[in-house]
Amino acid sequence: MTATTAERPTVGEHGRALTQRKRRVGDVVFKLALQACLLIGFAFLIWLLAYVLYRGWGRLDSRLWTNMPTSRTSRIDESGVQSAITGTLWVIAFTALFCLPTGILAAIYMEEYADTNKWYNRLLELNIQNLAGVPSIIFGILGLGIIARAFGLGFTVLTAAIVLALLVLPVVIISTREAIRAVPQSIRQASYALGATKWQTVSRQVLPAAVPGIATGAILSLSRAIGEAAPLIVLGAVTFITFNPEGLNSSYTVLPIQIYNSLNRPQAEFQEIAAAAIVLLLGIVIVMNSIAIVIRNRFEKRW
Amino acid sequence: MTSPTSTKVPAAGSNFLRRGRRHPIEGVVQVLLALAAIVSIATTVGIVVALVGPTVEFFREVSIVEFFTGTRWTPTISPRSYGVLPLVVSTLITTLIAIAIAIPLGLGAATYLAEYATARTRRALKPILEILAGIPTVVYGFFALFALNPILQRWWPGDGGPAFQNLLIAGIVMGIMIVPTVASVSEDAMSAVPRSLREGAYALASSPMQVATRVVVPAAISGIVASFVLGISRALGETMIVTIAGGLTSDRIQANPTEGAATMTAFIANIASGDIPVDSLDYRSVFAVGALLFVFTFILNAISIRMVRKFREVYE
Numbered sequence: 301m302t303a304t305t306a307e308r309p310t311v312g313e314h315g316r317a318l319t320q321r322k323r324r325v326g327d328v329v330f331k332l333a334l335q336a337c338l339l340i341g342f343a344f345l346i347w348l349l350a351y352v353l354y355r356g357w358g359r360l361d362s363r364l365w366t367n368m369p370t371s372r373t374s375r376i377d378e379s380g381v382q383s384a385i386t387g388t389l390w391v392i393a394f395t396a397l398f399c400l401p402t403g404i405l406a407a408i409y410m411e412e413y414a415d416t417n418k419w420y421n422r423l424l425e426l427n428i429q430n431l432a433g434v435p436s437i438i439f440g441i442l443g444l445g446i447i448a449r450a451f452g453l454g455f456t457v458l459t460a461a462i463v464l465a466l467l468v469l470p471v472v473i474i475s476t477r478e479a480i481r482a483v484p485q486s487i488r489q490a491s492y493a494l495g496a497t498k499w500q501t502v503s504r505q506v507l508p509a510a511v512p513g514i515a516t517g518a519i520l521s522l523s524r525a526i527g528e529a530a531p532l533i534v535l536g537a538v539t540f541i542t543f544n545p546e547g548l549n550s551s552y553t554v555l556p557i558q559i560y561n562s563l564n565r566p567q568a569e570f571q572e573i574a575a576a577a578i579v580l581l582l583g584i585v586i587v588m589n590s591i592a593i594v595i596r597n598r599f600e601k602r603w
Numbered sequence: 604m605t606s607p608t609s610t611k612v613p614a615a616g617s618n619f620l621r622r623g624r625r626h627p628i629e630g631v632v633q634v635l636l637a638l639a640a641i642v643s644i645a646t647t648v649g650i651v652v653a654l655v656g657p658t659v660e661f662f663r664e665v666s667i668v669e670f671f672t673g674t675r676w677t678p679t680i681s682p683r684s685y686g687v688l689p690l691v692v693s694t695l696i697t698t699l700i701a702i703a704i705a706i707p708l709g710l711g712a713a714t715y716l717a718e719y720a721t722a723r724t725r726r727a728l729k730p731i732l733e734i735l736a737g738i739p740t741v742v743y744g745f746f747a748l749f750a751l752n753p754i755l756q757r758w759w760p761g762d763g764g765p766a767f768q769n770l771l772i773a774g775i776v777m778g779i780m781i782v783p784t785v786a787s788v789s790e791d792a793m794s795a796v797p798r799s800l801r802e803g804a805y806a807l808a809s810s811p812m813q814v815a816t817r818v819v820v821p822a823a824i825s826g827i828v829a830s831f832v833l834g835i836s837r838a839l840g841e842t843m844i845v846t847i848a849g850g851l852t853s854d855r856i857q858a859n860p861t862e863g864a865a866t867m868t869a870f871i872a873n874i875a876s877g878d879i880p881v882d883s884l885d886y887r888s889v890f891a892v893g894a895l896l897f898v899f900t901f902i903l904n905a906i907s908i909r910m911v912r913k914f915r916e917v918y919e
Contacts, residue, residue, distance in 0.1 A: 330812040331719055337711025338728060344779050345735050351750045352742070405639035413636055426908065428643050433833065433904035434897065435840020437868050438650060440875070441893045445653030449881065466646045473643065499632045520737070527739025530842035530868070534875040534889075556741045556843075563745050563847065571749060578742050589737050593730045 352582065356575030364576050368542040369558055376569040381577045384558035386544040387457070388526060391554055394461030395468070395525050400518055402465070403472025410473070411480040412502050432470035439467045440534030448535060455536045458548040463531050468521040475517020479510040512599035516592045523588035527581065529556035555581045654897060657890035664884055670891070676853040676865075678888045679874070689853040690892060693770055693864035697845055698838040700774025700860065701781055705834050708778070709785025710827065716786070717793035718815045729787075736783035744847030747776040752848065759861075766850065768863035773849035777841050781834045788833055792826020792914060793819050825914040832907040836900045842868040867896050 367380030410428075414421040443463035453459045483506050491501040507514075532554060540561065541553040553561075555577055562574035662670070665685040673686015712732070716725050752772045756764045765771055796819050804818045820827065850863015851873050857864035865873065871889050879885045 324810060327810045327812045330815075331715075334711045334715035334719060337708045338715055338732075340708055341712065341735055341779065341782050342731055345731065345738075347750075348738070348742070348746045351746060355749070402639045402642050405636050406643060409633075409636035409640045413633060414640075424640055424644065427647050429908045430901065430904045431643060431647060433836050433900060433907070434650065435842070435868065435900055437840065437842045437871055438654075438893055438897050438900075441871070441890060442646070442650045442653045444875070445657065445890065446649050466642075469643060469646070497626050497629055499626070499629050520733075523737055527737070527741070529739065529741045530846075530872060533842075533846075533872045536875065556739055559741050559745065560843070560847070563748070571745075574745060578745060581739060582742060585737050585739065586734060589730070589734050593733070597726070 349582070352575050352578045355572060356577075356579045359572045359576035360579060364573075364580065369540050369553070369561070369573075370542070371540045371561075371565075373567055373569070376567065376573075379573060381555065381558050381573070381580070383541045383544050384553050384555045384577065385580070387541070387552040388554045390457050390545045390550075391460045391464065391552060392522060392526055394457065394548070395464040396518075396522055398461060398465035399469050399472055399521070399525075403469050403518075403521075404476050404514060406469075407473045407476035407480060408502060408507075411477050412498070412506065428470050428473055432474060435530075436467055436528055437530040437534060439463050440531030442466070443531060443535050454549070455551065456549050457545050457552045459535060460532055460552060460554070461548075463535065464525040464528060467528065467531060468525050471521040471524065472517060475520070476510070476514050479513025479517065480506060482513060483509045512595050516596045519588050519592040519595070523585050523592070526554075526588075527556055527585055529554075529560055532557055533560070650897065654890055654894040657887040658894045661884070661887035661891040664887075665891075674856050676870070678885050680854070683884075685888065687867075687892065687895065689856045690865060690867045690870050691895075692856050692858065693849070693853075694839060694866040694868070696770045696858070696860050696864075697774040697777060697849060697866055698835060700771060701777035701838040701841075702831065702835055704775060704778025705781035705785050705838075706831055709782045709830065709834065710789055712782065712786040713789035713793060713827075713830075714815050714820070717790045718811065718819060732783045732786060735779075736787075738780075740780065740841060740843040741847070743776050743780050744844045747772050747844060747848035751776065763861075765861040766863050768848055768850035769861050770845075770849055770857070770864055771860040773845045774860065776848065777838055777844050780841070780844065781837050784837055785830045785834045788830035788911075789823070789827045792823035792830070795826070795914075796822045823914070825910040829907040829910040829914070832903050832910065836903040836907070839903070840868060840896065840900050842872050845869045846872045867892050871896075 363378065364380045365382055365385055367378050368383050369381055370376070370379040410421070410424065414424070416422065416425075440463065443459055447453050447459050447462055448455055453462075487505050487509060488501050491505045496504070539551075539553070541551055543551075545552045559574045559577045559581065562570040562577070565571075670685055670687050672688070673684055674688050675684035675686050676689045677684045716728060720728065748768065752765065752767070752769070755772055759765060800818055800822055801814050804814045809818070845866045846869040849866060849869055851865045851869060852863060853865040853870060871892055874885060875889055879889075
């Protein structure tokens, strides 16, 4: 029960050794059925990727990122999604700027400082778990009612970035907490033994050790924010914007919104532009996911 | 071992020693950290405030009885009518279809990953599930409408196949979308079941299937149920798939899943994407439906949080 328990042999391996002779047909069928469940998911993924590539292939050229969107059918051949690409970059850069520091600091508070016996800290914990399950469109309503109208920020890059930051904040907090919790207590005790203060221990020992886990969570949550369309639709982003954002107070469009706009039009050409933009969006999201997975597998320490 | 970094250690150490007393920065840091944590509380308060004000205004003009019992939701067509049931019914239909797909597939995938797959297979398969979970929902909507629905229409037995937009295809695709959620939460629960329980069952000559279905699943049941509840909550709140592929009519209760109808989220997305004047009844109806959706998902989230907590208490 010592070091060997870290990589627990799966039941399959045990089972193979123990029941080899008496393996029944039912067991084989059961295992195949379980594999089929995974296979259906993977087949769906491959089909989806193949379909959007096939539909968007003809439009996957420089027109996509050098030209602006148009709603006019007569100019469909020169239409692109440049304003959506720059809009996505603007919005996501500020989303990251807002949500990463806030989320990481909040996670440090909850893991290292909060006394879990206090009612307000327990409330904080419940609140974050609940927020993680609130539908994204409700965050759009928060943005519409409070940020855009009551605060008077309007339908701008700034409003979109704040709404998306609040939307992914619980994800950042939860993943950062997990990364911090995985740093063993002995590291903290060693630091205290050397006379370090609490914040010195956290900032010089715990956080550096938790960086891979924090980075993984941060990338995954931003990749989720990039694909979000629902809250921005509520924020009135559904128009053909033909210019790049110039600042935080600028109007904007983003890739998911431009995709939604285009696929809503009856002409097949618009659907092809939507498909090409989807390929672009999926490319970004899959690259981000892959980076996160590589960081997790390669740099995460097993203590 | 004698890398340049090791020379830094004594310096840092002596630095620590000089600061024997409590450093003033400690207090500042603690306040900053607490402020960051308060942002999440402020978000919840903001959501409730944003929803309550316009919803109260809404119910000054529309009676609560009409809202909950009316069978026509036509805020933009006269005669205007504000019965939310058509939206609720189509939301329930898509959710039911989605979980009918997500629960067996998700639980099956989780059981395979937790009980059968070797560590190596698991490392290879889980990222693919994560990518499935990371696909933007607007992409799922596009795929449902243009790739899957034509196939459904072509192969539909009998005449009068599914409409161009319909609840069935939206529900099916939403089901696939939720599989990774159900799978990952269930798998966590199953992996947390102590190994001794499995070994005990094997010692009594159980087969792997018996161990999985009669020992591990019952032992992890509250975590598994939590994953189902979470899946239902995701399905209720999912917006883009139903807006794109599920249809937008709401002038009557549509119980036939092969027809299109607006869910609560699809209504919000659709009406908000048009130009609605602020302080109109249309504008407030968005908030009233939003409040109802928030209450539904809040209850489901509370149930799932409770069940996960109960499960943790048993095994951790």
